[in-house]
Amino acid sequence: MANVLDEIIEGVREDLESRRAALPAGRLEADLASIAPALDPLPAFRAAPGVAVISEVKRRSPSKGHLAEIPEPAALAAAYEAGGASAVSVLTERRRFAGSLADLDAVRQAVRIPVLRKDFIVDPYQVTEARAHGADLVLLIVAGLDDLLLRDLHAQALxxxxxxxxxxxxxxxxxxxxxxxxxxxxxxxxxxxxxxxxARTVHEMLPRIPADVVAVAESGVTGPDDVAAYVRSGARAVLVGEALVTGGRPTEAIRELIAAGTTARPEQE
Known part of the structure; x- marks a missing residue:
């Protein structure tokens, strides 16, 4: 059976080499001096009364194909922020998700909340690249990394x-x-x-995450009921893309997700 993750990473590596050739690591690192310090998302995630929403700028997916045009990612991100999103996730993978670093730049300039670069990070260059484009968070997918590289990329991001x-x-x-x-x-x-x-994967694994670690539920959210269920299983945050970009009312939708999380949060917390 084909491993979709491996196929995506193969394309990511090819695109990465093109960018590295155009902008060597030394020049990229020099750009960091002009970037404002990264924002810390954890206080907002932990203080959310019900659930923190990480809202996503997502045009395509390998499973669903085309989702939304999103001609102005900055405007979408601003609508997310207006709805109470705690952070914005920006897909930057080009081949399967139709994302770009230009999208990341536009979103970073449009919002005051933290921004996540969501991509398939497999090389230190990409971590530096994320920070150079203003990302405050970076996604590290354990399934796509060996232990040594995972540890190195995690340390580099910090x-x-x-x-x-x-x-x-x-x-x-x-x-x-x-x-x-x-x-x-x-x-x-x-x-x-x-x-x-x-979704059972999320419900089964969230309780295993220590209380001092912020647990994020990803995928499988079609509306408030799904968010409430994730919160009851222990999610402090949810990452939502498809439901927001296809629903046509991002600001209102985020408010509804937050309300559902607030209702579901156990009183003793």
Whole structure:
């Protein structure tokens, strides 16, 4: 069976080499001096009364194909912020998601809340690149990295002032993630190797994440009921893309997701 994650990463590496040739690492690192310090998303994530929403700028997906045009990612991000989103996630992978670093730049300039570069990070160059384009968070997918590279990329992100969102899908991946002493762990309902979605994965794994780590539920959100269920299982934040870009009312939709999380949050917390 084809491994979709491996296929995506192969394309990511090819595109990365083109960018590296155009802008060598030394020049990219020099650009960091002109970038404002990264924003810390954790206070807002932890203080959210019900759930923090990480809203996503997402045009396509390998499983669903075209989702939305999004001619002005900055305007969409501003609508997310107006609805109460705690952060904005920006897809920058080109081949399967129709994203770009230009989208990241536009969103960073449009909002005051933290911005996540969501991509398939497999090289230190991409972490530096994320910070150079103003990202405050960077996604690290455990399934796509060996232990040494995962640890190095995690440490690099921290050194640059960013917050790594360490994404897992299976118990063994969570064990590997916890070896990093992470502050932010996402459980993805989507198996990136097959693209199948099963929300039970999130519900089963969230309780295993220590209370001092902010737990993020990813994928499988079609509306407020899904968010409420994730919150009851232990999610402090949810990452939502498809439901927001296809619904036509991003600001109102985020408010509804937050309200659902607030209702679902156990009183003792």
């Amino acid at each position: 050194e640059l002032g960013m917050t790594p969102l360490v994404e897992v899908h299976a118990p063994d991946e969570l064990d590997r993630a916890m070896d990093l002493d992470p502050v932010l762990v996402g459980v993805n309902a989507r198996n990136l190797k097959t693209l199948e979605v099963d």
